[in-house]
Amino acid sequence: MTGDLAAFVRGLPKAELHLHLEGTLEPELKFMLAQRNGVELAEKTVAEVKATYRFHDLTSFLRVYYPAMRVLQQPRDFHDLAFDYLTRAHADGVRHVEMFFDPQAHTGRGVPFHTVISGYRSAIVAARREFGISAELILCFLRDHSAEYAMATLLEALPYKDWIIGVGLDSDERGNPPSKFADVFARARQEGFLLTMHCDIDQTDSIEHIRQAIEDIGVDRIDHGTNIIEDDRLVELAKSSGLALTCCPVSNSFVTNRMKADEITALLDRGLVVTVNSDDPSYFDAYAADNYLALARQADLGVEHLVRLAENSFRASWIPAAKLERYLHDIREYVAAYS
Template sequence: MKDFIAGLPKCELHLHIEGTLEPELKFDLARRNGIALPYTSVEEMRAAYSFDDLPSFLTVYYEGMQVLRTEPDFYDLAMAYLRKAAEQNVRYAEIFFDPQAHTSRGVPFDVVIRGLRRALIDADRQLGVRAQLIMCFLRDFQAEYAMATLLESLPYKEWIVGIGLDSDEKGNPPAKFAAVYERARQEGYLLTMHCDVDQDNSIEHIRQAIEEIGVDRIDHGVNILEDQRLVDLVLARGIGLTCCPISNGYVTDSMKAEGIRKLMELGVRVTVNSDDPAYFNGYVGENLVALQEELQLTREELARLERNAFEITWLPRHLKDAYLAEVDAYLA
């Protein structure tokens, strides 16, 4: 089964590029930029990755970004992930990036996106991995800062397929960013939003995302099972959920595997992704293996997860169909 998963054509839709910053690259970038790290070795740094909820993870996550300063830094970050994706037969990815995590510490928006964009072009040419960028806003900053970031992105609009919302959800509901999302929709961006697992007011936040914001996708979102009416809405609208089993196990009490199984049984377009693999010790392949072992998924069910993912991509129909044909051919 592991061999089957290794060869399965994959699609990743919930991946934070800053969350792919492995300790080895972090040390390399720190040396390049003359930054002293509070660790003496890769092993010591990995040992510090100890967290049991979303806030404790975010503290370590934002600390790690301090080494990202220049356009080559962002290029190297993205290329490292895309090489790993190619090794795991990821055929297509939609990649989150957090510009505010960089502009808030003095790194220009232009520096961030040019480095990432150049890596995406090279990965397509050199590795055969196609990818697009999703610009996320940090929900624990002001909505006005998100709006300013949205406006700053407009000269690069052709490089960004959509927007998302991440970071600490507590006290930061979707409705806080309603005006930002409406402007983004007017600008032609597609819309997704984190509804993290087991947060305060999870169901109300999912309801706002669907009914008030009108998202095209939901990131995480497994708590939707607590409200059948919202499940019915997601089914009616064809909204997909981008779940992350291994990261669920770090920041909550479990991988939420049974919830993912239930969503599959209900016909929800649920998908499997890696979230922040450098911190949660598992890329998309490892996530699929972990879920398969927990649920004893069949080859057909694994293929269905990838079909779900390609179906809810923000790609033209003809490209979706080409990737779906790859999955079908592999299963056959």
């Protein structure tokens, strides 16, 4: 293959399936929105903002993550956030993205649901029109709140079903297993939403949470989920059912002491539909292509593995079959041009 690996990876057609829109809030945009909305920030420079990004686990990350959202107040704020991300994703070779958003993090501080979703939706339409990227929204429930609050949020979302492809579960996993939200996810499935759930890495009861997500809830894919490698039965179950994992190598290295590159590669080699994603890229300073490159360098992956990850990203997505075949064809053409 000719050409630089980084250039190859950035141009490689790919989908992103594990991306928190609120986690794309770059410091520069944060300052702009704060000024727009009259929000006083403790930090005065980009360097000061980034100095707060000191995470050693999920909890320490969330303590920084949620307070930053207070600058998001108007529809155009949410539009600008999503459009900026979609612009960067397009530059990284992302052709399709399924984006998480956390409405409770906004409605809980008085921002109406419609304000949030209308801003995000307008950015999706604008980005599709401007540079052809395809995007969908996944509504995530905050698992450290009550199941009743999650159900109320689901009901509030029903008038916007055409704008939301699925539901997910994120935030602090400690003491908040998938089973806590079984009724909410059953109702979501009944309403026609696809299902995914975070099973964060190295959590207490990780394997039991993964088992609940697969066997009790019946999710369509799992976010993170790398600990599944500790249970051969669950690995084989995921493999036989085609259940995908949306892994995030760089963010792993922030909230644990390593990237989990060996585990991700082992699961890929065992035939699971493993994908690579950026999670909260503004906080971890790594967008989609950066995660592919970081994993490739850490695990010494060649082009064959990288292409398989890109193919998996589309196979794991919730796009129609005809669109899937078109993207896979685009990957084959792209690789052939580099051979």
